[in-house]
Amino acid sequence: MSLDERKKIILESIIKDYVETAEPVGSRAVVKKHGLNISAATVRNEMADLEEMGYLEQPYTSAGRIPSQLGYRYYVDCMMQKETLSEEEIELLQKIIRDNIHEWNEIIEKVSSFLAQATSYASFVIFPSLTLSKFKYLQILPIEDHKALVIAVTDSGLIMHRKIEVPPNIAEGDLETIAKAFNKALGGKRLNEITRTDLMLIRDSLKRRKKIIDRVLEAVEYMLAGSKEERIAISGTLNILNEPEFKDLEKLKKILAILEEDVLLRNLIPEDIKKEVEIRIGTENNIEGIKEISIVVSGYHTLGQKGKIGVIGPIRMEYWKAAGTVETVGKVLEQILKGQF
Amino acid sequence: MSLDERKKIILESIIKDYVETAEPVGSRAVVKKHGLNISAATVRNEMADLEEMGYLEQPYTSAGRIPSQLGYRYYVDCMMQKETLSEEEIELLQKIIRDNIHEWNEIIEKVSSFLAQATSYASFVIFPSLTLSKFKYLQILPIEDHKALVIAVTDSGLIMHRKIEVPPNIAEGDLETIAKAFNKALGGKRLNEITRTDLMLIRDSLKRRKKIIDRVLEAVEYMLAGSKEERIAISGTLNILNEPEFKDLEKLKKILAILEEDVLLRNLIPEDIKKEVEIRIGTENNIEGIKEISIVVSGYHTLGQKGKIGVIGPIRMEYWKAAGTVETVGKVLEQILKGQF
DNA sequence: GATTAGCACTCAACGAAGAAGAGTGCTAAC
DNA sequence: GTTAGCACTCTTCTTCGTTGAGTGCTAATC
Structure with a gap:
């Protein structure tokens, strides 16, 4: 539905005024504001039309008009000039x-x-989300008696990390072996392409330290889940x-x-x-x-x-x-x- | 200043009531609520006393009383029974x-x-803040053409990281050398004990790649600053x-x-x-x-x-x-x- | 001397009634 | 099609009396 030029001017005028003041806008205000060459009575007639068409509404009989939701919609779709930053x-x-x-x-x-x-x-x-980033590097770093840190890095520089429990006497070499297996299997893969099967294959490829591997797997799964957010x-x-x-x-x-x-x-x-x-x-x-x-x-x-x-x-x-x-x-x-x- | 038992009961009663309802409390309400064996008139006298002492106030003549700031203070210091969780x-x-x-x-x-x-x-x-944690480990990980990730870990498992720019053709070995120097110098130190001099010494101990080292130093300083927060x-x-x-x-x-x-x-x-x-x-x-x-x-x-x-x-x-x-x-x-x- | 009943008094809160004012809708003239 | 004029509507603001909770004081009582 298209509006004639004068109705458009009136609608816009009411919207601008109402947005600024939050008060219903009367016919006189429209005329004054825009220095229109028509009388308030004419504007009143137009406003009555616009109301009938659903673009304006009246909070109560004999108050000014305010734009309806439909009025804003029309303005936004058909008239709006975007105003941008300096x-x-x-x-x-x-x-x-x-x-x-x-x-x-x-x-x-x-x-x-x-x-x-x-x-x-x-x-x-x-x-x-970072699911399209590529897996770059995983590392397992012992930090305290019973703990190690699993760190994963993506190509776009995102870091994810999570603590896991490890036996106190774990050899660093063991952790490195595990990390290497992960890096080999996952390196270069997009995060969303890493499947449960991939992870299971890593698990199967290693013989020792299954318990720690499970902890690492858990950590990796947690990270992958987080990367989707x-x-x-x-x-x-x-x-x-x-x-x-x-x-x-x-x-x-x-x-x-x-x-x-x-x-x-x-x-x-x-x-x-x-x-x-x-x-x-x-x-x-x-x-x-x-x-x-x-x-x-x-x-x-x-x-x-x-x-x-x-x-x-x-x-x-x-x-x-x-x-x-x-x-x-x-x-x-x-x-x-x-x-x- | 100490209050007699009855004044305490009245003060507490008014506080509890007011906290619950946010309405000024009248003398009748005090009597009713606590089933006290005294009349409202007596309570009124006591309330007038408490007001004079500064523990109560009246929003306006002939309203009930509300506790003053001093009244709460007295209650908190001298009478309060903490109520804890189940x-x-x-x-x-x-x-x-x-x-x-x-x-x-x-x-x-x-x-x-x-x-x-x-x-x-x-x-x-x-x-x-983590300034008492100990520096554990630093690592420099190339991630993209021009970027590397500096990762630092503390003994308590905190991870800090920051991206730095590196030349595109940098050898991994170079980065490792730099990281090793940092680890040797800082490993085991509390974060708040790491001084600018420590960092400068690292810089001096290395001959090549001064530009990258400066970037790493900057990253480490940024992390140290962050750890204080x-x-x-x-x-x-x-x-x-x-x-x-x-x-x-x-x-x-x-x-x-x-x-x-x-x-x-x-x-x-x-x-x-x-x-x-x-x-x-x-x-x-x-x-x-x-x-x-x-x-x-x-x-x-x-x-x-x-x-x-x-x-x-x-x-x-x-x-x-x-x-x-x-x-x-x-x-x-x-x-x-x-x-x- | 402390306590209490009784009563006049105060003041916020509520609501009704009236005045003011903005703005409309309609009619008749241009 | 446009406009001036005017009666009408409905909110807002103000005023003013009413209501009621609660006090403070006085005089009587324990």
Whole structure:
């Protein structure tokens, strides 16, 4: 369904005004704001049309109008001009990423933090799982009387480690033999290609020290499981305290609970990202109990997989700013990571 | 200053009642609750005395009384009976710790989470810095064209690692030589005993590959710096949303900001813990802008150093429960860790 | 001298009633 | 199709009286 030019201007005007003030917008305000050459009465008629079409709603008879979820959707799909970061901001972001390039955890945390600050919404960055990385090296290092450390390294520089129990009198040579067997069997393989059978073959190939081998196997399996997980960093959750729509404590509680609880948050973030920037408005995110939030998310490629980056805020969100910023930050991140792994 | 028995009973009664209901407590309520054999009028006289002494206050003329900060202090110092966990809860806690014994991060997070749940306040666990651990082993592992991984392990099983840049054609033997020099010089030393001079000596002892050595030195210095940091885990921050005193959004914001921001939180936690359980009530924590929170914190020993564990809640806190729980959890944690490192 | 009953008094909390004001929807004129 | 004019609606804010919990004081009682 297409709108004529004047209706578009009015819809946009109401959205911009409402997003800024969080107050219903009246016909006079629309005229004044845009210096339109039509009277308030005409605008009123148009607004009545827009309401009938479902793009606007009225909190109560004879209040101004506010955009409906459908109204935002129309704006986002058909009218929105993305607003992106300034040159200086982009440079700052690049510096932040480069300065932390040695540690993914640092990168995603700092970038998320940047995004939260740039948009004033809650933000997240997801780093893809490492299942496509290649197994590089395994080592077993005795550290204390009864303990040894199993360390595994991937080609992309990820380190995983786990303690295991070993007999106190174990010879270092034994541990080395075991490690060698693992390295020979797994070296160069992608983590997601390592099967249980591979591991069993290693076990069978060695004659002695079965008990220790089992411990190592256990550790390796634990690491492989961990490598499947996508790391996530969240920032700016407290930004939502500034939004007037969440002055209601009950709503606030629900939303903070989601932002604090890893699992809930992951559930909320869209699985597929079709366009450059995916925007989910209000109930389009079907989470039980919460209708009042929107998500803007974009993807970025690294390590042959897809990471995600986005912001979470109220429905009354500056989508133009959020979409542009999320998109740009994702691109910058992708670009710098490309040179790295 | 000492109180007679009846005043104590009345003070305690008011504290317990107020902590539970968050409403000022009247004289009738005190009589009823405790089935005291005196009349409300008598209690009123006593309450007037207690107010004069500074232990109670009145929100406004002719409201009930609420405990003053001094009143809580007196109660905590002179009357409080700590209330601890049940056998079942302690067993659960032990299981939680044992199940995660292989990773400190896991332990402190899970224990903090347990504590938050057990008390319904925000909780934290601080793991001591690792400066007393001993350097065990350093390794340099090439991982990509231009990169190598410097891995250091301590006797207590801590792993630190950092990527460095290396020339693409570097021989593994060179890296091994460098690593050996480090191991020889630093092996067995406590991290806090490793000086800049030690590092410089290593640099001087090697003739070739100065550039790579500098990179490794940089990495080692970075790790040493990191080892000085105390790890902290926080849980249950959302519990404060349930406290009626924080229904005011501005106060809530301030407090959440502290709980979310690592640095602020560390500042808030008492440096010295003299008694088994240190309790700081209201303004006794001098943080600017916030007078309304109390902290209950205890220490535990591990790795030859002191970790901290505690809860943060409103002044209107169940100190008896909090103190007992914090103390017990700290003891259990200390005991299990003792068998480990 | 300590305790208690009785009673006037205080003050927050609640709610009803009225005034103000923003904004609409409709009608009739342009 | 557009606009001016006006009655109407509904929230918000303020005021003002009512209610009720709880005190503090006085005088009587143990």
